Amino acid sequence: xxxxxxxxxxxxxxxxxxxxxxxxxxxxxxxxxxxxxxxxxxxxxxxxxxxxxxxxxxxxxxxxxxxxxxxxxxxxxxxxxxxxxxxxxxxxxxxxxxxxxxxxxxxxxxxxxxxxxxxxxxxxxxxxxxxxxxxxxxxxxxxxxxxxxxxxxxx
Numbered sequence: 001x002x003x004x005x006x007x008x009x010x011x012x013x014x015x016x017x018x019x020x021x022x023x024x025x026x027x028x029x030x031x032x033x034x035x036x037x038x039x040x041x042x043x044x045x046x047x048x049x050x051x052x053x054x055x056x057x058x059x060x061x062x063x064x065x066x067x068x069x070x071x072x073x074x075x076x077x078x079x080x081x082x083x084x085x086x087x088x089x090x091x092x093x094x095x096x097x098x099x100x101x102x103x104x105x106x107x108x109x110x111x112x113x114x115x116x117x118x119x120x121x122x123x124x125x126x127x128x129x130x131x132x133x134x135x136x137x138x139x140x141x142x143x144x145x146x147x148x149x150x151x152x153x154x155x
Contacts, residue, residue, distance in 0.1 A: 003039050005049065007143050009096040010034035012053070015079060016071070022112065025119055026086075027064075027079040028053070028095050035078045038065065044076075048126030049100040050139050051082045054093045058139050059084040062119075062126045063099060066106040083123065096144055100135050101126075 008030070015029035028051075044066030051061035060083040067076055080097055103122050109115040129135060 003042055004047075004100060004102070005138055006039070006042070006099040007097070007141075008034055008037075008099075009094055012091050012093050012095045014091060015077065023116055023119065025081050025116070025123075027081050028090070030078045030080070030095065032075070035065075035076055038078070043102070043105065045105040046103040046122050047099045047101060048103055048122075048129060049135075050098045050130070050141075050144070051080055052096050052144050053082070053086070053090050057084075058144050060127055060130045061097060062103070062122050063097060064106070068106070081119070081123065083127065098138050098141060098143060100138050101129055 010030045010033065012028045013031045015027060042065065045064075047063050047065065049061055049063065050058050051063075052058045061080050062083075063078060063080045065076070065078050067074070068079075080095065103125055109118065130139075
């Protein structure tokens with residue numbers, strides 16, 4: 001993945017309402033403009049990295065980029081699961097992500113349970129990989145300290 005690490009930010013918007021409700025795995029969604037500005041040749045699939053909301057702390061995350069075959073989406077999305085428990089929703093806040101690695105391609109599942117199990121496995125694998133020194137250093141990147149405009153792709 002020659003695009004990694006990849007940095008982007010944007011305002012958190014309402015998604016499909018499935019993450020917390022159906023999966024028990026809340027996600028923060030970027031607006032279409034951020035998704036549309038991803039590099040054209042970035043592969044769909046599951047990635048891992050770092051995320052912060054507003055001026056908050058930087059946490060581990062996994063992000064799905066693609067069409068979510070299980071749900072048969074017609075619009076490409078970018079859904080970020082931050083490995084932190086937030087007290088309340090943060091729609092409208094600025095989400096900053098640094099995508100540092102690729103876990104697996106997007107795929108379909110035969111049941112909701114198998115989808116949830118795969119996501120939980122992705123989360124566990126991401127936690128391990130993000131503890132590697134080359135990934136830990138990106139948690140401190142200046143990208144997370146400097147407030148800029150609401151939408152930005154690249155670095």
